[in-house]
Amino acid sequence: MKHYYLFISVLMLIIVASCCRNNDNTKPAETTPAPVFNNDLTPEEISVGVLTPEIMWKFGRLSEAQISPDGKFVVYGVRRYDVPTNRSKNDLFIVPAEGGEPVKLTDSIGQNMNPRWTSDGKRIAYLSDKSSSMQIWEMNPDGKNKKQVSDIAEGINSFEYSLAGNKVFYTKDVKLDKTATEVYADLPNTNVRIIDDMMYRHWDNWHDYAYSHIFVADYSSGKINNGGDIMNNEKFDAPLSPYFDNAEMTWSPDGKMIAYTCKKMNGKEYAVSTNSDIYIYYLENGNTVNITEGMPGYDKYPVFSNNSKMIAWQSMKTPGYESDKDRLFVYDFETKEKKDLTKDFDQSASSVVWDKDNQKLFFISGIKATFQIYTCEIATNKITQLTKGVHDYHVIKKIGSTLIGEKTSMVMANEIFKIDENLGAEKQITFTNKNIYDKIEMGKIEERWVKTSDNKDMLVWLIYPPKFDPSKKYPSVMFCNGGPQSAVSQFFSFRWNFQMMAANGYVVIAPNRRGLPTFGSEWNDQIAGDYGGQNMKDYLSAVDAMKKEKFIDPEKVGCVGPSYGGYSVYYLAGRHQKRFKAFIAHCGMFNLESQYGSTEEYFFVNHDLEGPYWNDPKPKSYSFSPHLYVQNWDTPILIISGGKDFRIPYTQSMEAFNAAQLRGIPSRFLFFPEETHFVVKPQNAILWQREFRGWLDKYVK
Numbered sequence: 001m002k003h004y005y006l007f008i009s010v011l012m013l014i015i016v017a018s019c020c021r022n023n024d025n026t027k028p029a030e031t032t033p034a035p036v037f038n039n040d041l042t043p044e045e046i047s048v049g050v051l052t053p054e055i056m057w058k059f060g061r062l063s064e065a066q067i068s069p070d071g072k073f074v075v076y077g078v079r080r081y082d083v084p085t086n087r088s089k090n091d092l093f094i095v096p097a098e099g100g101e102p103v104k105l106t107d108s109i110g111q112n113m114n115p116r117w118t119s120d121g122k123r124i125a126y127l128s129d130k131s132s133s134m135q136i137w138e139m140n141p142d143g144k145n146k147k148q149v150s151d152i153a154e155g156i157n158s159f160e161y162s163l164a165g166n167k168v169f170y171t172k173d174v175k176l177d178k179t180a181t182e183v184y185a186d187l188p189n190t191n192v193r194i195i196d197d198m199m200y201r202h203w204d205n206w207h208d209y210a211y212s213h214i215f216v217a218d219y220s221s222g223k224i225n226n227g228g229d230i231m232n233n234e235k236f237d238a239p240l241s242p243y244f245d246n247a248e249m250t251w252s253p254d255g256k257m258i259a260y261t262c263k264k265m266n267g268k269e270y271a272v273s274t275n276s277d278i279y280i281y282y283l284e285n286g287n288t289v290n291i292t293e294g295m296p297g298y299d300k301y302p303v304f305s306n307n308s309k310m311i312a313w314q315s316m317k318t319p320g321y322e323s324d325k326d327r328l329f330v331y332d333f334e335t336k337e338k339k340d341l342t343k344d345f346d347q348s349a350s351s352v353v354w355d356k357d358n359q360k361l362f363f364i365s366g367i368k369a370t371f372q373i374y375t376c377e378i379a380t381n382k383i384t385q386l387t388k389g390v391h392d393y394h395v396i397k398k399i400g401s402t403l404i405g406e407k408t409s410m411v412m413a414n415e416i417f418k419i420d421e422n423l424g425a426e427k428q429i430t431f432t433n434k435n436i437y438d439k440i441e442m443g444k445i446e447e448r449w450v451k452t453s454d455n456k457d458m459l460v461w462l463i464y465p466p467k468f469d470p471s472k473k474y475p476s477v478m479f480c481n482g483g484p485q486s487a488v489s490q491f492f493s494f495r496w497n498f499q500m501m502a503a504n505g506y507v508v509i510a511p512n513r514r515g516l517p518t519f520g521s522e523w524n525d526q527i528a529g530d531y532g533g534q535n536m537k538d539y540l541s542a543v544d545a546m547k548k549e550k551f552i553d554p555e556k557v558g559c560v561g562p563s564y565g566g567y568s569v570y571y572l573a574g575r576h577q578k579r580f581k582a583f584i585a586h587c588g589m590f591n592l593e594s595q596y597g598s599t600e601e602y603f604f605v606n607h608d609l610e611g612p613y614w615n616d617p618k619p620k621s622y623s624f625s626p627h628l629y630v631q632n633w634d635t636p637i638l639i640i641s642g643g644k645d646f647r648i649p650y651t652q653s654m655e656a657f658n659a660a661q662l663r664g665i666p667s668r669f670l671f672f673p674e675e676t677h678f679v680v681k682p683q684n685a686i687l688w689q690r691e692f693r694g695w696l697d698k699y700v701k
Helices: 006-019 043-048 267-271 498-503 521-525 534-546 564-573 592-598 602-608 620-624 626-632 651-662 682-699
Strands: 061-067 073-082 087-096 112-117 124-128 135-139 158-161 167-175 210-220 223-229 249-251 257-262 277-282 288-290 299-304 310-315 327-332 338-340 350-354 360-367 370-377 383-385 392-399 402-409 412-419 426-428 445-451 457-463 474-479 507-511 552-562 582-586 637-642 667-672
Touching (some): 061 392, 061 412, 087 112, 124 158, 158 249, 167 249, 210 257, 249 299, 267 602, 277 299, 277 310, 310 350, 327 360, 360 392, 445 534, 457 498, 457 534, 474 534, 507 534, 534 552, 534 564, 552 682, 564 582, 592 651, 626 651, 637 682, 651 667, 667 682
Parallel strands (some): 370 392, 474 507, 582 637, 637 667
Antiparallel strands (some): 073 087, 112 124, 124 135, 158 167, 167 210, 210 223, 249 257, 277 288, 360 370, 402 412, 412 426, 457 507
16 A cells, blocks of 8 residues: 555655765765756746646646635645656645635645644644654644644554544554565565465555554544554455545544445455445444445445434445446434435436535536536435536535535646535636646637437537637547546546647547446446447547548547557557557557456456456457457557556557557557556656657657
8 A cells, every 4th residue: 555655765765865975985975956846937838838748747736625614714735746856745725715815834845735624723734744754743724833743653644633623533554464474484585475365456556465444543732642443453445445535434523433435355355346335433332333235336435414413425336337327325323214315317426515504415426528516405306506617526625605626627727616505606716827827828628519320419529729720720639538437528637638739739539439427327338348339439420520620631630548548549440441640559458358367356347348258158348359450450559558557457558569560560669667557757757748749740740
């Protein structure tokens, strides 16, 4: 469980290196330059006037907004990067909930994150690594009087104060499994893993013989004491691996209960199941109760009502289906009854918060490739859309009558908005990257609707180049999304950024093909077992329709995509009939049989591929494996992969690249040994963007 701490390891190595002295004393020790977290644009960047990879890494990345108990202020985090040193830091800011000038509260190299208000609103607690391990610190709301309040061996990963103000829970890693050298103590220099079950690696990490556990401790006079493990000796993770989301745990407002999400199973059973549950831990007697027993899909993100009498959470019905509709459930502690509030609502619910009177819930849901805020009346199940617009809300928070949300669009990175809880009117209260937006031009976003091969209507986003001239003809690039069930909505990606592609002179075509959410369950669910079917026809319908536009050059079209989008690129490479001039596939599935044998979350492949390839009869889905059509490849292809991607191992990319090379197809393989499914280190990411641009410019422009 490495969480956020790769950076810390690098930081400590740098500190050690800078402190070392040369033995001969004849020349000074080499030192690593101190990072400079400056987001001002250079004169050259200002003269370019559009988004570039270098400018994008000057963006502040906002997150973790938290409302003060009186509803008057919001504390939040902003992460910034220094490309020359490949380092980042996260600082905390405070801003009035009605808007105003933000005040920076922290200014230290490293990490200051996970801000939380004390129940009286007089202090802000947060995690910081300034004492060499992650510990809880507190400060006044003006940033003064910073003090460390925890001193927990090996540090912690997250925490939450009770509203009563006398308790805190925190999570930390607890080692419960033996390493090989502990089993064979007389062989201390062995380097081997002894594996008897599955889930020995997950997403981007090998099992580290430890589990994330929740601890409860006393909190008094700015000190934390007497921490106790509420999951004593259980070999399970809470929150769930691999993302360890803090939102999967919460206090009841009366301080008597902790609700948490856990999938209490191991190995093969864990690998094939999505059956996580909501557990209630009672502080009075130490008992733990599973309130979602018998509900076989994902149950996550518990949220207590303000009077502690009910709890809401997100629940999926279908076992093994990770992209099922997220239903909104509530449980009454007195009657023990569960209620599905969204049984007649054909979209998923997320980021659930209670209204102050406990009669209504606010949540986020997708509609037509945007994400909006909705309300649901608990007594009647009446659901009302509160906000409208071309944007995505990702997270909402509510205290009293103060409702805030973190929002993006294709022309704006994450910012905080205050929303009128009755009318849905919005007011932007943070402007983290205004100094950048003021000096660059973004391309226009346009919603188009295209008829598919089966006569359905499909939303396709067009992103135009800055300074677009309709009398000219432009090259274009079609984006194939991953997931496969992740919406092509109003996200602002720091990897697959549509404005970045458009700024290089391309019209970007972004179809919401079959298998993407926000268009109802039927549209979303269709893709399972049909990877090479209707969704591929949808892509071709989109590109064929757009090539008819006078401003798009039909002879200069590229096709790109990550993950399932990488699979889509590989598949289309063998079936596109000269539509595309170049392909780029990032971490894509190439051979579905070897993918089945080398991934880790088997519930996913069992659902989407309809079971293992050795079943008799063999599932039809394996006939859609791109490697079966590689004899038809005839177009240049750039292939990208990360060495720590355990979801779609890099061997898939190697197979594709080797096939392209042996067939004489112009091809290039970018292999990032230390990256995962995503390329996230600044210099690696900029190199990625330069290679991406260079490939399209060479073969499409």
